Amino acid sequence: MTNFNNHGPIPELYVSHESSQKLKLEAADLVSHDLTARQVCDLELLMNGGFNPLKGFMSEADYDGVVSDMRLASGALWPMPITLDVADEFAGKLELGQDIALRDPEGVILATMTVTDRWTPDKSVEAKGVFGADDSAHPAVNYLHNTAGAVYLGGPVTGIQQPVHYDFRARRDTPNELRAYFRKLGWRKVVAFQTRNPLHRAHQELTFRAAKEVQANLLIHPVVGMTKPGDVDHFTRVRCYEAVLDQYPGSTTAMSLLNLAMRMGGPREAVWHGLIRANHGCTHFIVGRDHAGPGKNSAGEDFYGPYDAQDLFRKYQSEIGVEMVDFKHMVYVQERAQYEPMDEIEDKDDVTILNISGTELRRRLQEGLEIPEWFSFPEVVTELRRTRPARAKQGFTVFFTGYSGSGKSTIANALMVKLMEMGGRPVTLLDGDIVRKNLSSELGFSKEHRDLNIRRIGYVASEITKNGGIAICAPIAPYATTRRAVREDVEEFGAFVEVHVATSLEECERRDRKGLYKLARAGKIKEFTGISDPYDIPETPELRVETEKVDVDNCAHQVILKLEQMGLIKG
Ligand code: PPS
Secondary structure: OOOOOOOOOOOOOEOOHHHHHHHHHHHOOOEEEEOOHHHHHHHHHHHOOOOOOOOEEOOHHHHHHHHHHOEOOOOOEOOOOOOEEEOHHHHHOOOOOOEEEEEOOOOOEEEEEEOOEEEOOOHHHHHHHHHOOOOOOOHHHHHHHHOOOOEEEEEEEEEOOOOOOOOOHHHEOOHHHHHHHHHHHOOOOEEEEEEOOOOOHHHHHHHHHHHHHOOOEEEEEEEOOEOOOOOOOHHHHHHHHHHHHOOOOOOOEEEOEEOOEOOOOHHHHHHHHHHHHHHOOOOEEEEOOOOOOOOEOOOOOEOOOOOHHHHHHHHHHHHHOOEEEEOOOEEEEOOOOEEEEHHHOOOHHHOOEEOOOHHHHHHHHHOOOOOOOOOOOHHHHHHHHHHOOOHHHOOEEEEEEOOOOOOHHHHHHHHHHHHHHHOOOOEEEEEHHHHHHHOOOOOOOOHHHHHHHHHHHHHHHHHHHHOOOEEEEEOOOOOHHHHHHHHHHHHOOOEEEEEEEOOOHHHHHHHOOOOHHHHHHOOOOOOOEOOOEOOOOOOOOOEEEOOOOOOHHHHHHHHHHHHHHOOOOOO
């Protein structure tokens, strides 16, 4: 069909080595912006041509066109906003036409940018246009509203140096490096496989078949920048991919790591992935069911239909510049001891079809159960088990939230003692009062200070969880968005169990164990939760405990039962 030729070099935004040394010295005097982790990923792909034809962070006109109909002002197809979001205060200090330095989190200057555009986006319009819904259950919409700065800056970028990577350096390639590699090996057709998950036998089969089908070589092109919160970390995945790579016939297949920050944007993301692969010299791209899907929305339904990504890709295929290869649903046929595409099995009723879903695999890993050889490669399973020990051996966080005087600390203390009695993992109590004495002694009770306090607790809890311990937190934590941010921090490493201590405000005030409610009513304590400050009742905590007719021991026991049910402790 289409005869793509993606082998010539692609424009990069870097200046020559000599100029970069000079520019670096000059840039040291510029106002600088410290890039976020996501912006570093975006900048790397801007500079190395992965986001060609973009020449910098988007202007307002490009952004508007992209949000409304996937087109840059030039008319070129581009589905994803690539914007430099900054704080209002920083943006206010700049003048249009000014050059700024873009630094990585360690302060290294990676690029300069001439600020040609500055605007305050309507984030709801962006969420609806790009992701199809203004629903914070979507990770990118959540990022947009709760992490991204309020103002966007746009302008051309001049690249000084690539972001530094200390891991898997030999496995990282720029688009031009990959193009040169394909050229050198005489690979005229290359089918790319995008992934953010470990590969098992079914993936190996389907990618190999896809390549055979279109008579192309195969590029395993996993994303190692930012993926969906909760995914297996890229260090583990790359070790797994390396094991799988040995399973392909020699010299048919290559693997390269892509430092992309995914948005989980489903159909638009698939088109974006295709454009990125075209820039990397690929001619074909595998698009599967629910490609780059973000999971369920806040009503419990899928954000996108399972084939929306394939449909959109097909529609724009010739503009994207790569041909779509359909992703076959591979299943294991026991009698024939091989994988076959589900829709090609004619004797379905006479054979035994085996499959293990992603959810079932996670359950088996969590519970330390067997993972059969037909499903995955032993090296992959060993790696996954090393990183994700069974749930009962992982760290976790129990996060109590509720009004002052609701009983959080008392239940948390009882829980701590019960867990210590059981033994096995170190337990740390991060009680509201203790934290305020040791970690947050300079903070008050404004929204900003409370958020900072809770983020600090979340940071410590996530470190404890990462290292296999149990963190019990018991702050008021009145804001739902902050609790969610802490959940995300912790869930990277283990379970987050939110427990709402649902004692009513009236009861807390009636008990008034510290006499604070009286002072708050008299106006002697300002910004008091429930009286003169808000409290967002948790909508879907893992557990809600009532304390009014139940004693402390029983409340702590309910938490223990929940932990058992979640497989975090063994009964
Ligand atoms: S927060 O909102 O999560 O940062 O609060 P936290 O760190 O848990 O601190 C709550 C304890 O501080 C005392 N205190 C107040 N609480 C709420 N509002 C105001 N203005 C306030 N001033 C002091 C109060 O004793 C809380 O303790 P607990 O254990 O919750 O009763």
